[in-house]
Amino acid sequence: MVKIGIEIHRRLDTHKLFCQCNSKIAETDPSLTVRRRLHPVLSELGEIDEASKVEFEKGRLFQYHVFSEDNCLVETG
Numbered sequence: 001m002v003k004i005g006i007e008i009h010r011r012l013d014t015h016k017l018f019c020q021c022n023s024k025i026a027e028t029d030p031s032l033t034v035r036r037r038l039h040p041v042l043s044e045l046g047e048i049d050e051a052s053k054v055e056f057e058k059g060r061l062f063q064y065h066v067f068s069e070d071n072c073l074v075e076t077g
Helices: 052-060
Strands: 031-037 064-068
Touching: none
Parallel strands: none
Antiparallel strands: 031 064
């Protein structure tokens, strides 16, 4: 049996999902840049997430731009 689905993304003119920050795209330079590397850790079930393990092994560095008017600690944490 084959199951096929469709996923649609649309930007809404509201706030972000887990906080009340604006969801607009910033037109200015970021006030802060956060750089992170993924580190595989055990989940509640005692398993390691394979995707984070692969990214860790690649040594990838992820960069996030923070805008003081549109980001809060919920997002940067």
